[in-house]
Amino acid sequence: MKVIHIGIIGTGFSAKAHIEAIRRIPYLHVIAVAGSSLEKAQQIASEYGIPKAYGNESELIQDNEVMAIHNCTPNYMHYAINREVLLAGKHILSEKPLGMSSEQTEELAQLAKDYKGVNGVAFNYRHYPLIAEIKHQLRMSAYGKVNLVYGGFLQDWLLHQTDYNWRLEPKYNGASRAIADIGSHWCDTVQYVLGKKIVRVFADLKVVHPIRRKSIEKAYTGAIGSEPVYEEIPMETEDYGSVLVHFEDGIQGVFTISQVSAGRKNKLFFEIAADKRSLAWNQEKPNSLWIGHRDRANQELLSDPRLLSDSAAVLSHYPGGHHEGWPDALKNMLIDFYTSIRDKEANESTEVRSFADFKNGHQVMKVVDAILESHQTQRWVIIK
Structure with missing residues (x-):
């Protein structure tokens, strides 16, 4: 089974919850983390045994080994990071909200229409x-x-x-x-x-x-x-x-x-x-x-x-x-999200999934x- 390499942007509660949920799914592997400073990223990388640490999100997004990205940053950073990931063509799972206003989230929802990757919002309930x-x-x-x-x-x-x-x-x-x-x-x-x-x-x-x-x-x-x-x-x-x-x-x-x-x-x-x-x-x-x-x-x-x-x-x-x-509901959301990614990369027809996407987030x-x-x-x- 192909292992999906994941990058986490953020070092707070949400980032740690995502990392722990990812680790419960065998074919997922966090290979990089980015923080507001290199020191914060290195601390999380050391704590969780993550091989790469970056001092800013753009370096992580441009890492060719990273296939999917989790945006676990404070709200004001969501829009710019989500937009950058969409334009980079990588899979993105964002904490809510997608942006600070419906004008921002509308732009992201429009970008996601022609986007080749899978996009999701962490409405885990x-x-x-x-x-x-x-x-x-x-x-x-x-x-x-x-x-x-x-x-x-x-x-x-x-x-x-x-x-x-x-x-x-x-x-x-x-x-x-x-x-x-x-x-x-x-x-x-x-x-x-x-x-x-x-x-x-x-x-x-x-x-x-x-x-x-x-x-x-x-x-x-x-x-x-x-x-x-x-x-x-x-x-x-x-x-x-x-x-x-x-x-x-x-x-x-x-x-x-x-x-x-x-x-x-x-x-x-x-x-x-x-x-x-x-x-x-x-x-x-x-x-x-x-x-x-x-x-x-x-x-x-x-x-x-x-x-x-x-x-x-x-x-x-x-x-x-x-x-x-x-934590189990979060794990279920990730299973759903990454099953969709695996189906897409295998060119298999994807059944209707239950995770929220950028359209729902908007x-x-x-x-x-x-x-x-x-x-x-x-x-x-x-x-x-």
Whole structure:
């Protein structure tokens, strides 16, 4: 089996998660990493036994041995790197968002149309077994017509006024924060499950901490009695948001996004109310699907390949009771992405894959931009 040589651009959490997932797939091999400095790249290369380290992304992109590239950099770097990789003709898997605005992502989506490589966006929540099971059941009309969807994505890592991160700065993260960072995952996952796009939004966003206190690390000596020194930074992007949504085919819904909800670490959840039953799934308990009934006892379906449809069972790699989670969904996404690459390079017809591509990434960015416009104008905005 031909080994695919991969380059990783970035050295943070996403880059490390991608490297670890890649290592679980036998025919993939990370041969190069690029960082914001050569020292950072060399540190990751040494830690993970990666043979090559580069001090900038262009050197990695031009490496002839690198066949596919993972863009795991901060948001403001995504557009330029994705564009450069597309023009170089190499396979690209980018963390979301593809760019800082829908104008940038539209250009990338257009470039990807005539592009010979495979392009993907890391919307990895699509790739849980029970997400595939829900999609299968809805496609088979097992629960009747879908009427409404509600849910959200809740975290607490920015609850305190002194919580600070580069994502709080629009020049690095973009005009939206909570909606773009985690709301985009909710929108993509639910659109994927339903097989329907969001077509209209009405949004209400809120900055919970108008002023945040950023620690000035150099001013803190660490000595007994020494207090941290803070710089006060005005906030421009939202901590919280609720959005009314209309999907295709008359499905309506609402979701809430928060990065200031104490005790909620990474709760992406949704509930789908259909004519015959309701379905509820929570990413923090990903191996359980709640099925609600009107006239008999409710059910709980646990992730077990023996009980799932074929499309869901293939994503479940262990017997029932051996719980799989976030790292496994990331692995499933990579298997899907690289199977498409192998089929393409073997000139074999590729079946429809489940990973998100640049077209999907652009569509989600249009939803994010529409949500910002809706909040600013306090009216419904149609996704063009």
